[in-house]
Amino acid sequence: MKSFLTLKSVDEVLTLLAGFPPLPGETLPLDAALQRYLARDVKASEDVPGFDRSTVDGYAVAARDVFGAQESSPALLRCVGDCPMGQIPDMRLGEGETARILTGGMLPKGADAVVMVEHSRPTGNGMVEIIRSLAPGEHVLRHDEDVACGQLAILAGRRLRAQELGLLAALGQTEVEVHRRPRVAIISTGDEIVPFETRPAPGEVRDVNVHTLAALCQGEGACIVARTLVRDDRERLTSNVATALEQADVVLVSGGSSAGMRDYTVEIFQSMPHSQLLVHGVAISPGKPFILARAGDACLMGLPGHVAGALLCAQVFVAAVLRRLQGAEAQIAPQVRATLSRPVASTQGRREYIRVRLQPSDHGWTAVPILGPSGLIAGMVQADALIVCPENSEGLYAGEEVNALLLR
Amino acid sequence: MKSFLTLKSVDEVLTLLAGFPPLPGETLPLDAALQRYLARDVKASEDVPGFDRSTVDGYAVAARDVFGAQESSPALLRCVGDCPMGQIPDMRLGEGETARILTGGMLPKGADAVVMVEHSRPTGNGMVEIIRSLAPGEHVLRHDEDVACGQLAILAGRRLRAQELGLLAALGQTEVEVHRRPRVAIISTGDEIVPFETRPAPGEVRDVNVHTLAALCQGEGACIVARTLVRDDRERLTSNVATALEQADVVLVSGGSSAGMRDYTVEIFQSMPHSQLLVHGVAISPGKPFILARAGDACLMGLPGHVAGALLCAQVFVAAVLRRLQGAEAQIAPQVRATLSRPVASTQGRREYIRVRLQPSDHGWTAVPILGPSGLIAGMVQADALIVCPENSEGLYAGEEVNALLLR
Numbered sequence: 001m002k003s004f005l006t007l008k009s010v011d012e013v014l015t016l017l018a019g020f021p022p023l024p025g026e027t028l029p030l031d032a033a034l035q036r037y038l039a040r041d042v043k044a045s046e047d048v049p050g051f052d053r054s055t056v057d058g059y060a061v062a063a064r065d066v067f068g069a070q071e072s073s074p075a076l077l078r079c080v081g082d083c084p085m086g087q088i089p090d091m092r093l094g095e096g097e098t099a100r101i102l103t104g105g106m107l108p109k110g111a112d113a114v115v116m117v118e119h120s121r122p123t124g125n126g127m128v129e130i131i132r133s134l135a136p137g138e139h140v141l142r143h144d145e146d147v148a149c150g151q152l153a154i155l156a157g158r159r160l161r162a163q164e165l166g167l168l169a170a171l172g173q174t175e176v177e178v179h180r181r182p183r184v185a186i187i188s189t190g191d192e193i194v195p196f197e198t199r200p201a202p203g204e205v206r207d208v209n210v211h212t213l214a215a216l217c218q219g220e221g222a223c224i225v226a227r228t229l230v231r232d233d234r235e236r237l238t239s240n241v242a243t244a245l246e247q248a249d250v251v252l253v254s255g256g257s258s259a260g261m262r263d264y265t266v267e268i269f270q271s272m273p274h275s276q277l278l279v280h281g282v283a284i285s286p287g288k289p290f291i292l293a294r295a296g297d298a299c300l301m302g303l304p305g306h307v308a309g310a311l312l313c314a315q316v317f318v319a320a321v322l323r324r325l326q327g328a329e330a331q332i333a334p335q336v337r338a339t340l341s342r343p344v345a346s347t348q349g350r351r352e353y354i355r356v357r358l359q360p361s362d363h364g365w366t367a368v369p370i371l372g373p374s375g376l377i378a379g380m381v382q383a384d385a386l387i388v389c390p391e392n393s394e395g396l397y398a399g400e401e402v403n404a405l406l407l408r
Numbered sequence: 409m410k411s412f413l414t415l416k417s418v419d420e421v422l423t424l425l426a427g428f429p430p431l432p433g434e435t436l437p438l439d440a441a442l443q444r445y446l447a448r449d450v451k452a453s454e455d456v457p458g459f460d461r462s463t464v465d466g467y468a469v470a471a472r473d474v475f476g477a478q479e480s481s482p483a484l485l486r487c488v489g490d491c492p493m494g495q496i497p498d499m500r501l502g503e504g505e506t507a508r509i510l511t512g513g514m515l516p517k518g519a520d521a522v523v524m525v526e527h528s529r530p531t532g533n534g535m536v537e538i539i540r541s542l543a544p545g546e547h548v549l550r551h552d553e554d555v556a557c558g559q560l561a562i563l564a565g566r567r568l569r570a571q572e573l574g575l576l577a578a579l580g581q582t583e584v585e586v587h588r589r590p591r592v593a594i595i596s597t598g599d600e601i602v603p604f605e606t607r608p609a610p611g612e613v614r615d616v617n618v619h620t621l622a623a624l625c626q627g628e629g630a631c632i633v634a635r636t637l638v639r640d641d642r643e644r645l646t647s648n649v650a651t652a653l654e655q656a657d658v659v660l661v662s663g664g665s666s667a668g669m670r671d672y673t674v675e676i677f678q679s680m681p682h683s684q685l686l687v688h689g690v691a692i693s694p695g696k697p698f699i700l701a702r703a704g705d706a707c708l709m710g711l712p713g714h715v716a717g718a719l720l721c722a723q724v725f726v727a728a729v730l731r732r733l734q735g736a737e738a739q740i741a742p743q744v745r746a747t748l749s750r751p752v753a754s755t756q757g758r759r760e761y762i763r764v765r766l767q768p769s770d771h772g773w774t775a776v777p778i779l780g781p782s783g784l785i786a787g788m789v790q791a792d793a794l795i796v797c798p799e800n801s802e803g804l805y806a807g808e809e810v811n812a813l814l815l816r
Contacts, residue, residue, distance in 0.1 A: 030604070034623045048785065051610050055783060085640070086600035087611045104600055104713065106611040146784045154789060161815060162623035162722075163788035166715060169604040169619040170785050192494035192512055196438070196577040202459050203495045203514040211577040215442045215570035232493070305512065307574060314570075332766055332773075332792060334742030334814055358740055365740075375463060376554045377456065377578050380571035381562060384740060406742055407569060 007283040009391065010316065010351045013292060016278050017320045020299055022327035023249065025177040030168055033160050035221060036178035037326040042154045047144035048170050052107045054083075056139045059098045059120050059128060060111035063136040074121065074129035083108055098128060107140060114139040147171065157329035179326040184217045185226040185244035186210050189237060189255035189265075190305055195229055208377060209254040209303070209310045216314045219408065220322040222250070234264045241268050245298055249325060252318065253291075255305035265302040269293035272300065283350035283391060286375075287313040299325075308375050312353055315386075315407075334406040336385070338367035344396045346389035355383035356404055367404050383407055415691040417799065418724065418759045421700060424686050425728045429705055430735035431657065433585040438576055441568050443629060444586035445734040450562045455552035456578050460515045462491075464547045467528050467536060468509045468519035470501060471544040482529065482537035491516055506536060515548060522547035555579065565737035587734040592625045593634040593652035594618050597645060597663035597673075598713055603637055616785060617662040617711070617718045624722045627816065628730040630658070642672045649676050653706055657733060660726065663713035673710040677701035680708070691758040691799060694783075695721040707733075714783050720761055723794075723815075742814040744793070746775035752804045754797035763791035764812055775812050791815055 008016075025039030054060065060083060069075035077098040083089040083105045091099055093110030101107070101114055116139065119132035147153055153171060154164055160178070168176055188207045196206040207229055214224045225247045230237050237253070244251040253265055270277050272295040279292035286309035291302030299321050303310040323331070338358060346352040356367040367387055370379045385404035389396055396402065416424075433447030462468065468491060477483035485506040491497040491513045499507055501518030509515070509522055524547065527540035555561055561579060562572055568586070576584055596615045604614040615637055622632045633655045638645050645661070652659040661673055678685050680703040687700035694717035699710030707729050711718040731739070746766060754760040764775040775795055778787045793812035797804055804810065 031619060031622060034626060049613050050608060053613075055781065085598065085611075087609075089611075104598070104613070141781060141783065145781070147786050153786070162620040162627065162719060163785070163791070163815070165623050166616045166620035166719070167785045167789045170614055170616045170715075172604060172607065172614060174605050190493065190512070196580060197582050199580065200458060201495075203493075203497075205457050205461075205512070206578055206580060208574045208578050211439060212570040212574035214439060215573045218442060219570065307578075311570060311574070332744060332814060334816075335744055336740060337745040373463060373549060373553070375549065377571070377575045378555050378561070381575050383571070406740060407571070408742070 007281045007288070007350070008279050009283050013279050013282055013290070013317060014320055016292060017317060017324055020294070020321055020324050021297055023179050023182060023325050026180040027175050027177050030165060030174055030176055033176045033178050034162075034165060036160055037328045038154055038156050038158045038160060038164075039177040039179050039327060040156045041152055042168065042171070042173065042176075044147040044149055044151045044153045044171055046171065047149050048147040049141060049143065051143050053141045054101045054103055054105045054107060054114045054139060055141050056114055056116045057102050058117045058139065059115045059130065060093065060101045060107050061098050061113055061115055061130065062093060062095070062110055063113040063134055063138070065096055066115065066130045066133055069130045069133045071131045074131045076123070077128055077130060079122070079126055079128050098130075112136040112140070155329070157327050159328060159331070182222040182249045182322050182325040183225045183247060184222045184250045184252065185228070185248035186213050186224060187228045187230055187237070187240055187244060187251065187253045189230045189232060189253060191232045193229060193255065208307045209305070212307065212311050213252055213254065213303070213314055213318070216311070217318065217322060220319050221326055222322050234268070237264060238268045238271065241272065241300070245272060245295055248298065250299045250301070250318070250321060252301050252303060254303040254310045266291055269295070269300045269302065275300070284312070284316070285347070285350050285352040287316070288350070290317065292317070306375050307377055308380055311380060316353075334408065335403045336365050336406065338365035338402055338404045339363070340387070340396055340398055340400045340402050341366050341368045343398045344369055344389060346393055346395045348394050349391055351391050352389040353386045354389065355379060356385050356387055357382055358384040358404055365404065367402055415689045415696070415758070416687050417691050421687055421690055421698070421725060422728055424700060425725065425732055428702070428707055428729055428732050431587050431590060431733050434588040435583050435585050438573060438582055438584050441584045441586050442570075442573060444568055445629075445736045446562055446564050446566045446568060447585040447587050447735060448564045449560055450576065450579070450581065450584075452555040452557055452559045452561045452579055454579065455557050456555040457549060457551065459551050461549045462509045462511055462513045462515060462522045462547060463549050464522055464524045465510050466525040466547070467506045467523045467538065468501065468515050469506050469521055469523055469538065470503075470518055471521040471542055471546070473504055474523065474538045474541055477538045477541045479539045482539045484531070485536055485538060487530070487534055487536050506538075520544040520548070563737070565735050567736060567739070590630040590657045590730050590733040591633045591655060592630045592658045592660065593636070593656035594621050594632060595636045595638055595645070595648055595652060595659065595661045597638045597640060597661060599640045601637060601663065616715045617713070620715065620719050621660055621662065621711070621722055621726070624719070625726065625730060628727050629734055630730050642676070645672060646676045646679065649680065649708070653680060653703055656706065658707045658709065658726070658729060660709050660711060662711040662718045674699055677703070677708045677710065683708070692720070692724065693755070693758050693760040695724070696758070698725065700725070715785055716783050716788055719788060724761075742816060743811045744773050744814065746773035746810055746812045747771070748795070748804055748806055748808045748810050749774050749776045751806045752777055752797060754801055754803045756802055757799055759799050760797040761794045762797065763787060764793050764795055765790055766792040766812055773812065775810055
């Protein structure tokens with residue numbers, strides 16, 4: 001228990017988590033890669049759009065043919081036809097000639113700009129008046145203007161959103177290499193814990209942590225390879241952790257409720273092959289008894305049994321390691337700026353996370369701290385967001401502006 | 409094209425989308441319901457935690473037995489045993505008696521409070537000194553303090569996050585009723601469009617919209633039941649829309665690139681059974697040619713062919729209808745407060761969405777508008793967020809504080 005005396009800071013723990021190596025890549029069909037993290041930089045293997053393309057409906061022209069054109073002295077051009085969509089136009093514009101073109105159409109040879117249809121006046125007998133001068137390249141998307149062949153299109157570590165999939169599709173990437181999903185094993189411990197499908201006898205409670213932890217991990221892209229409930233028994237927990245390590249990249253142990261079990265967990269983690277205890281106790285509230293160890297490249301975490309503490313440690317530490325294992329670049333936490341409705345006291349020297357409801361107000365949002373014991377599950381459900389009292393603070397004032405981190 | 413003269417506002421369109429009826433419910437195993445929307449209110453069918461529970465490690469006492477206890481005049485109690493975890497303690501505390509208890513343990517009969525172990529001093533021969541007075545109920549979680557039987561636990565329309573699944577697990581709900589997933593059919597049109605696995609000939613471009621739209625819809629909980637690419641041919645598009653309506657709740661048609669095709673889309677939507685054209689043109693940029701119709705309870709949408717316009721309409725309108733169909737309660741958009749790096753011009757009378765990169769700065773975030781034609785896919789990938797120029801604005805100033813809506 002000695003190490004408990006020197007609590008690590010939240011930032012120190014996050015730095016340690018950044019030391020786990022990213023998982024190897026796997027190749028997926030493009031449409032199966034949503035929200036996954038790119039394993040290597042993607043360079044464009046061709047130009048996009050690949051040809052000079054009109055951005056408006058109108059007339060393809062050589063800009064020099066309409067130089068100085070205006071309402072009162074239009075340029076008169078001969079229309080030699082329509083540019084077909086999806087094909088190379090089979091004409092070449094000579095001096096004084098134009099062709100009709102639609103948005104997305106390929107410019108014919110001899111054209112270097114497009115006049116919007118609003119700035120043209122057909123005069124019959126195949127002639128059209130252009131009433132606006134324009135510069136070469138106007139209303140044209142150049143063949144390599146979106147992406148040029150050889151250009152770095154997306155960097156490794158990027159989370160693939162709809163738009164990244166769109167760019168990869170535009171480049172013809174039918175497959176993409178992403179870091180494989182982290183495999184997570186979840187072990188709940190505690191003599192008072194029963195599976196959620198069991199009606200608890202007096203003194204027993206249902207296992208909540210396995211559900212909240214699994215959901216949080218899945219939301220971060222992990223797959224759950226084992227869910228186990230173990231009594232407060234050192235040997236059984238040891239063998240369960242060893243089995244979990246055979247199949248998982250991350251092993252989460254929540255509970256046990258007894259002080260003795262908490263020490264077991266540290267010793268069991270330390271007894272695993274190639275293991276190293278990294279953290280035993282963090283200056284965080286809730287969640288102080290958090291334990292972190294490494295066994296080879298696998299990550300072992302001991303979370304509080306307390307549902308609020310377990311979920312907070314998962315939001316702060318488990319999410320961080322799952323992103324790290326997937327090689328994720330830094331991300332911006334979804335948040336809103338809010339005004340605190342009432343003062344909040346905090347203990348100096350630890351980072352405190354306070355659950356708040358967000359209520360719309362005249363000037364944006366009001367953050368209303370959720371009262372009552374922090375262990376309540378109902379309070380977790382009421383919370384829209386978390387606000388942070390930093391380590392060097394004794395609390396926050398009513399009316400203070402805070403960043404409320406949205407709980408997704 | 410007459411209706412084009414009266415563009416609807418973004419808010420008018422959102423109000424029309426709120427008129428679509430939510431889809432029926434379906435029952436899922438609890439752990440399969442993450443990020444789905446609850447179809448009916450859940451009332452607690454039992455108390456949680458179900459028994460009076462200690463919130464600390466220490467000694468269970470009757471508060472009256474330690475009344476006035478302090479460091480200099482402790483109360484001396486006889487320790488009669490340990491409260492087991494997960495069971496009803498088999499003792500009853502008489503006057504002057506106490507029992508050891510762990511966090512989460514059930515209080516024995518005769519006890520109404522728990523003294524923290526830090527405020528106790530065992531004196532040997534089975535006696536323990538208590539050095540702190542405490543009130544009845546202190547360090548005790550009452551049997552119904554988290555959730556009381558009969559209490560409304562979660563309201564219909566709530567998105568099921570990790571914590572909602574936790575509360576449902578605590579209540580023993582192994583199954584949960586959620587609105588079923590919306591089924592979406594995506595039709596791309598345009599003579600210049602080829603499937604993404606095809607190498608485009610000069611003049612052709614790959615179909616990007618089907619990928620971005622599918623990803624966005626899946627991110628909002630929908631499943632994609634059909635992906636079709638149709639040439640600019642009125643009859644084929646008609647039969648494809650009719651087929652799509654047989655299997656989908658939402659039909660998205662993106663393109664066609666020709667002005668004529670855009671009119672087709674309106675007429676085809678109007679030709680479907682029980683159809684009603686609701687919107688033809690919106691005061692939004694990009695995305696003005698947006699079309700909305702209803703066919704029975706199904707939603708038909710015409711999106712621009714332009715990838716940026718199609719994606720923006722999807723983010724603003726498709727996401728809204730998918731949430732509505734899933735009975736979602738109002739949600740807070742993930743965002744950050746940022747300072748605009750340079751001025752942005754906008755046209756009065758339409759709501760303009762501007763793509764920005766977010767860069768960390770001394771005081772938070774700087775929003776840097778992405779330059780270049782708005783149609784570029786590469787610009788979509790660079791964007792972290794959108795900022796909004798409202799209808800009544802001619803632009804935003806450099807240095808102005810803006811809400812940057814994060815693109816997830």
